[in-house]
Amino acid sequence: MKVAFTTSGETLDAPMDRRFGRAPKFLVYDTSAGNFEIVDNVQNLNAPQGAGIQAAQAVSRSGASSLVTGHCGPKAFKVLQAAGVAIYTTDAPTVAEALDRFRAGSLSRAQSADVEGHWV
C-alpha cells in the first residue's frame, strides 16, 4: 500500500511539513516495495484559495490510500474522504519518524478536520 507524507524535502530524513494543502511536496511511500516517489505540490503554494482541494486530488491520483500530515482542513478532508484516503495527523519531525509511527500503528486516524481552512 502507498502512504503519502507532507514534506519540504525529497528524502526520508527530510522534515515533515505540518500543512497539508500548502506543503511543497508529498513523499509517497510504497510499503510493499520499500521505495518512494516525490509528488510536487508547488502549484498550490501560491494559490489564493482551494489549495487543500487540489492537494487532496493530487494525493488521490498518486495512488496513496493513507495520508500522514500535521493538520487537515475541512475542504481537504471532504475530498480525501470521498477519495477513500485515510488521514493520520502527527507531530513527528521527519518523514522517517512519521513512517515508523505509522508502521507501529501508533497514529490515530482523523475522524474530522482538525483546523479551519487557511489556518497557518
Place this chain on the structure above:
Amino acid sequence: MIIAVASGKGGTGKTTVSVNLARVARQSVQLLDCDVEEPNAHLFLTGELKAREEVRVPVPEADETLCDGCGECSSFCRYRSLAVIDKSVLTFPELCHGCGGCIRVCPKGALSEKGHRIGVIETFQTGHVSLVHGCLDVGVAMAPPLIRAVKSRIRKGCISILDAPPGTSCPVVTTIRDADVVVLVTEPTPFGLHDLKLAVDMVGELKITCGVVINRVDAGDGRVHAFCRDRGIPILLEIPDDRQIAESYSRGMLIVDALPEYRPRFEELLARVTELSTNERKESHAYL
C-alpha cells in the same frame, strides 16, 4: 447619468452625500446602495418596501452518470471550486465565482448550472427617490456578483446614484465601473488623504472623471486641498464640521431636511457633478 460616490477610507460620509444628493434632485432619481455587506442608506431614506428578490449565482452541478472523471473542469477552474475523484465531482459553491467555464469545458456535458443564493435585493420608494439595495447573506465571501445584480436595476434616462463600499478593491471597482462620474468623499486628515490618493489612482486606472467632497472640513489641515490642487481635481463641496450635522445624522435625518440652509449646497453639488459628467461625455465623443 450614473454618479458613483466612493471614498477609499470608510466613514468619510459616502452615504450622507449619496442620500442628500438623491433628495435634492428635482427629477426621478435612483439610489443604488452597493455597500452590500453593510447597506445603510435605507436608515436615512425610509420608505415603502416595493420588491424583494433573491439573488443567485450559477454554480455547477454534476450528473455522475455522464462524468468519466477526466478532470477538465477541475483543472480549468482557477478558483479551485471543483474536485474530481474517480468519476465523482465534488463542488464547493462558496469558492465558485459563477463564470460557467467548467460547464463549457466538460467534454461529456455532465455539468449544468444550479442557482446558489448569495443575498437579496430590496427596492423602496421614498417620494421621488427609488432606493435599491443589496444585502449579502452572512457567510458569503464574494460581494461583486450581488453588486452587479444591484447595478442591473439601473434605469436609463434618470439620475442613478451608486453608493459604493469603502476601499479600492473588487467590490468598489465593480461598483464604479461604467459610472459617468465619481464623487470621492474624504476628510482633511492624514488617513483621509492617504486613502484619497489610493482612490484617485483607482479612478484614474478606470479612466473615469472625478471630483472631491471634503467632509468635516475644519477638522484637519490643508493637505487634502493641496493634493487636489496639485492633481487638478475639482473640490465640488466642502461640508463644515458642524455639530448640528452630526446630531441630525445620529437621528437618521438628512442634512437637507434637518438643516435646510444646507440644501442649496447639495443642489450646487448635483449641478457641478452633472456638469463634470457632461464635459466628460463631450470629451470622450471627441475621440470617436
